[in-house]
Amino acid sequence: MVRPKPPLPALEGFLGRPTVINNVMSLASVPIILDKGAEFYRDYGVGKSHCTIPIQIAGNVRHGDLFETAFGPPLGEIVEDIGGGTLSRRPVRAVQVGGPLGAYFPPEKFDTIFDYESFTDAGGLIGHAGIVVFDDTVDMLKQARFAFEFCALESCGKCTPCRIGAVRGVEVIDRIAARKAEGEDVDAQIELVSDLCETMKLGSLCALGGFTPIPVVSALTHFPEDFRPHAIAEAAE
Amino acid sequence: MPEDISVMRAAAEAGIAIPKLCANDMVKSFGSYRLCLIEVEGKRGTPSSCTLPASSGMVVHTQTDRLKKLRRGVMELYISDHPLDCLTCAANGDCELQDMAGVVDLRDVRYGYDRENHVKAEASDGADNFRWMAKDESNPYFTYDPSKCIVCSR
Numbered sequence: 001m002v003r004p005k006p007p008l009p010a011l012e013g014f015l016g017r018p019t020v021i022n023n024v025m026s027l028a029s030v031p032i033i034l035d036k037g038a039e040f041y042r043d044y045g046v047g048k049s050h051c052t053i054p055i056q057i058a059g060n061v062r063h064g065d066l067f068e069t070a071f072g073p074p075l076g077e078i079v080e081d082i083g084g085g086t087l088s089r090r091p092v093r094a095v096q097v098g099g100p101l102g103a104y105f106p107p108e109k110f111d112t113i114f115d116y117e118s119f120t121d122a123g124g125l126i127g128h129a130g131i132v133v134f135d136d137t138v139d140m141l142k143q144a145r146f147a148f149e150f151c152a153l154e155s156c157g158k159c160t161p162c163r164i165g166a167v168r169g170v171e172v173i174d175r176i177a178a179r180k181a182e183g184e185d186v187d188a189q190i191e192l193v194s195d196l197c198e199t200m201k202l203g204s205l206c207a208l209g210g211f212t213p214i215p216v217v218s219a220l221t222h223f224p225e226d227f228r229p230h231a232i233a234e235a236a237e
Numbered sequence: 238m239p240e241d242i243s244v245m246r247a248a249a250e251a252g253i254a255i256p257k258l259c260a261n262d263m264v265k266s267f268g269s270y271r272l273c274l275i276e277v278e279g280k281r282g283t284p285s286s287c288t289l290p291a292s293s294g295m296v297v298h299t300q301t302d303r304l305k306k307l308r309r310g311v312m313e314l315y316i317s318d319h320p321l322d323c324l325t326c327a328a329n330g331d332c333e334l335q336d337m338a339g340v341v342d343l344r345d346v347r348y349g350y351d352r353e354n355h356v357k358a359e360a361s362d363g364a365d366n367f368r369w370m371a372k373d374e375s376n377p378y379f380t381y382d383p384s385k386c387i388v389c390s391r
Contacts, residue, residue, distance in 0.1 A: 006289070158268075158390075159269050160269070164315065171353065203274060203310065205269070205285075
């Protein structure tokens with residue numbers, strides 16, 4: 001079960017003993033550093049994001065696959081040049097970067113440089129560098145629902161913001177969908193989902209509940225029209 | 238300052254009560270309830286004060302607008318899955334949950350009570366609510382009502 005830190009695992013981890021925790025990517029970097037030296041490793045990439053990153057491109061994309069590249073290309077280059085755009089040949093509308101709890105980026109943000117700092121500044125994350133491409137038929141309200149649904153399914157249940165918050169998140173999104181279909185006002189529900197995201201982001205014990213708001217808030221920020229009835233969405237533009 | 242005490246305990250000894258629910262002097266801190274969140278100057282985020290070790294020179298804020306909103310948000314979630322029968326509840330007036338709902342100034346539960354819950358025997362469509370469990374009154378001294386459990390793991 002998740003526990004608060006400190007104590008950090010390096011001091012007190014598995015079975016109460018000091019424990020080293022590294023992800024596979026960090027460990028996979030070790031041989032090349034030992035073989036070719038620190039400078040070789042450091043000189044790939046940009047800023048503080050060194051060396052290369054294995055990117056998994058999936059979703060509605062022509063060349064879905066695993067690609068390794070140095071940090072630094074703009075997101076658009078990865079989606080359009082490496083990924084080859086959508087498989088459906090329709091325009092790209094959204095790209096989720098970092099995994100199920102990563103932010104959604106619209107094409108207007110395709111100049112975001114693929115490195116840790118730029119993605120953090122843009123309200124997103126590199127995460128495990130999974131990229132999922134969506135064309136213009138995507139419903140971002142459904143994608144926001146998926147984030148809460150995923151969190152509810154994965155939640156260990158220990159802390160309140162994640163355990164109850166994720167379930168209520170799905171419900172509020174469903175209420176927005178129902179009101180949207182009837183052409184009713186959704187302001188109060190959008191305020192509620194925004195407050196819920198704040199509670200989950202700051203109140204959760206671990207990154208599962210803490211990061212669930214990232215896809216939701218990015219969908220709300222970049223694709224507000226999907227959350228509102230058509231007439232109201234047009235008036236707001 | 239003594240070694241190995243939590244920010245919550247250090248605050249209590251200084252006469253500052255941080256809102257809390259799962260923390261109890263008789264058990265090891267668990268950090269599930271997320272009501273005792275605080276801010277520490279120079280640190281990001283809002284850690285739980287029951288699990289955070291106090292250290293010398295630490296500057297802690299226990300009441301800020303952000304914390305107030307956060308605590309109310311957490312309490313709103315809790316009460317969204319709790320019976321509203323306070324007036325007829327055996328614990329009325331001697332209930333930490335009720336006290337804390339007052340402390341964080343919870344006025345309104347915006348999530349409604351018509352969806353997923355452990356409170357009602359029937360779902361809104363009249364079907365059996367599989368999450369609901371009946372009271373256990375088999376013990377002459379205790380009644381266990383699962384619908385009122387807040388999963389604090391105490």
